[in-house]
Amino acid sequence: MPAWIRDQHGLQWHLARRRGDIESTPVSMWQKRVLALGSAGALCSVSYLMYREVHPVVAKAIRDAPLGPMSDTLRSATPIFVPSSCQEAAARRLFEKHQQLRHPNLLLCLGFSESIEGGMMxxxxxxxxxxxxxxIFRYPRVKAVTINRFGLHALTALSYLHERGIAHGGVCLDNVLVSADGKCRLTGHSGDRKAACELFYVHQTCYISPRMATGALPTPQCDMFCFGLSTIEALTKEPCWKWATCEDGKSFGTSAELAELMKAGGKPFSDALVQGRVVVNVDLLRGSDVVDNYSRNIVESIIRCLSLDPSERPTAMEVRETSKEMLLQAGLTLEEDELAVSTSDDDTCD
Structure with a gap:
């Protein structure tokens, strides 16, 4: 992994390293965010996207690259990957579509770099x-009204995407980032999910709906199911999935095995969901601790999000309105509404 990358504008971004860390490889950076410092002094985070179609020789060289700095001998023996004209054009189209999605509760993609073998940063x-x-896990005593406000931010972003016919496809606590002012912004979205999945290898986590587990593209209803899963973990700090019960009354596995399966995601988890070996841990939401700290209306709307029938799931705007009621009762102002109006006005002017 180079010490710096160059974006499409020619600007350099220096990748952060900790003292004593072994040099990162492209695969080790996959599904991670790395801090970077721009040549103009700006900070950003970068993530690695691997092209789905890479020559097998190049893919093996990337996958088997040893840890540590690359020697001159190894570097000269490593095949060079250059994206095809079709891949490069498709990547630029995706970036342009992404740039059109601008909202205060969406994280902005500043650019991209093709400096890394086999993919794009x-x-x-x-x-x-x-x-x-x-x-949430760093501060275990976050107040219910604060958690509710975080949820409102995510719902506002989802409403913006869904109104434009765009499904996020990866709603989870890991794709909600918190700014210094306490505002939450959604990331991991794409202006064209289908094109992104065809161009890049997109790892599927355990935060999926039954429809997504079959390999189908996500829909706004899928996003609401995933929002429900994320809410379970945010409110209870417990896993959103549990083992189903066998005919003999025993579970399909242990807690450790479930944790490993959820961490792996991908096909193993999708198969378990399709086969009915794992089910939503929705009973956690019915506990007295959750109901007492949050309004019953909010809890009921989240439970509806987890319905196996997509038509019964509420929209992001409907859940947002329910969430807003709790904040109003707490006497909090909702500047998000003003921002939403201003964003809508900007879209109209465009």
Whole structure:
């Protein structure tokens, strides 16, 4: 992995390294965000996207690259991968579509770099608060009204996407980033999910709907199911899935095996969901601790999000309105509404 990358505008971004760390490889950076410093002094986070179609020799060289700095001998023996004209054009079209999605609760993609073998580096705005998962588990006593406000931010972003016929396809606590002012912004979205999946290898996590587990493209209803899964973890700090019960009354596995399966995601988890070996841990939402801390209307709307019938799931705007009621009762102002109006006005002017 180089010490720096160059984006499509010719600007350099220096990748962060910790003292004593072994040099990263492209595969080790996959599904991760790495801090980078721009030549103009700006901070950003970068993530690696692997092209789906890569020559087998190049793919093996990338996959089997040893840890540590690459020697001159190894570097000269490593095949050079250059994206095809079709791949490069498709990547630029995706970036242009992504740039059209602008909302205060969506993380902005600043650019991309083709400096890395076998894929592309996406350059994102820096969000110092980290992910919502990290924040919630870092501060175990976050107030219910604060959690509700975080959810409102995510729902506002989902409403914006769904109104434009775009499904996020990866709603989870890891794709909600927190700014220094406490605002949450959704990331991991794409202006054309189908094209992105055809161009890049997109790893599927355990935060999927039954429809997505079959290999189908996500829909707004799928996003709401995944929002329900994320809410279970945010409110209870417990896994959103559990083993189903066999005919003999025993579970299909242990807690450790479930944790490993959820961590792996991909086809193993999809198969388990399709086969009915794992089910949503929805009973956690019916516990007295959750109902007492959050309004019954909110809990019921989240449970509806987890319905196996997509037609019974509420929209992002409907859940947002329910969530807004709790904040109004707490006497909090909702500047998100003003931002949504201003964004809508900007779209109209365009």
């Amino acid at each position: 996406s350059i994102w705005e820096f969000s110092p608060g980290g992910t919502l998962r990290e924040l």
